Amino acid sequence: MSEFECAPPPADALSESLRGFGYxxxxAIADIIDNSITAHADNVWLKVSLSGGDQFVRILDDGDGMGEDELRAAMRLGSQNPLIERREDDLGRFGLGLKTASFSQARSLTVASRKDGATHVRRWDLDYLADAKGEWRLLTTADDSAAQHIAELDELDHGTMVLWQKLDRVRPRGSESAGARPTAIIMEQIERHLGMVFQRYLAAPSPRLKIHVNEARVRAWDPFLEKHSATRISPTQKIGSGPEEIGVKGFILPNKDMMTADEFDDAGGVEGWVSQQGFYIYRNDRLLVAGGWLGLGLGRPWVKDETHKLARIRLDLPNSVDEAWQIDVKKSDASPPAAIRNQLRDLALKVRTDARSIFVHRGNYGKRPPAPDLKRPWKSVKIGGHAAYRVDRSHPVAEYILASLDDDDRSIESFFKMLEQTVPVEKIWIDTVEQGELPASPMSGETRENIRSLARDLLGTLARGGNDEASAREKLKRLSPFDQFPDIIDEI
Structure with missing residues (x-):
């Protein structure tokens, strides 16, 4: 009996199984464009037709192109070993992306490539494989309906065309917007995703790649708002060494109050402000992961929340760390090695802390140092293990009011207790979550004259409480929110 026997998987069964990778x-289109970049393309022309009888997705590039042997190898499943050393600019790894991405959306994949004046064609058709008795029968001709697309390729000196037909799995991601057509939703999702994933290739003024979707040029989306004057950027830090060295850079985006409405909407990205916070992992300038905290945290993993939505961190990986970071076939997931998780957590903790301060203080944090011994009218306490809020009776104004009452007058104390028992904590929390931002900041909407008038009244109260003018001014500057308006207090 032989020591071994060959057990190749039947083509029809395996090809159908490969459709379930979750693209x-x-x-899926981004995975195809990776091949165009590796082939040194300057342009990618994406054409999508999802209505009528002739439905297709076509990706055409002006890259190096492939000869017949190269094309045959590229169409083979697992066309390269993920463990072999690759060029530094290679965006592939498993030799599966072209096939798995295509099969996830369509039952027919045609690839035509032009090089050295000759055009070669190969095609996988899953319906044809279903009748091929389990054999891997790679067709050497295109369907007649592909002729017009191959003709456009032949107008180029070199390049490659990927054509998806028999589209049976193309659908919008997530729920459809009311009244919006599925095709419109899909096209918007494609353009925004490509602008995010390939931002560093598309970015002006000298783009390395131009992507055209149905004749429209894809715009790069910068998740870090690097050019905004209010964005806070930390220096790049290096972790690891040699070929496994990675770069880490923190960004704290501006608060909503420091952006225009259009800037704020655009910076929210594909998934929205809360979902887009966290780490952005790039491999050879191609985005793999857009947001999330990589399972890092103190005690338990951090979750995406409102107060940290301004925090974004850029990680730059070389393709030599693919295995260590567990890069998946779809190039959409990564996990940091155990050896550097603590370093990443410490770096992220600082960015998160600063981002939360910017969010809470509406971008004003750090404008001036906090007033020493800052007094606030409210204080947080624990009652029965739960947070509660009480009027601080040691606040200078509260002290003055309580001291000025007759001994048997409990009206103000009773009112304070009523306020404490009716703080609308749940309402504040619901409004914050639903509106995606904190309630209005203290004195927002008040004119300078109104703030001056209130400050003048409180100065009088403090003076009547036994303070001379100079000490009353200094004490008022230590009362929230007047610590933010020392210039107004000095004018009185």
């Missing part, structure tokens, strides 16, 4: 149409 969306935009992530």
């Amino acid at each position: 969306s149409i935009e992530t």
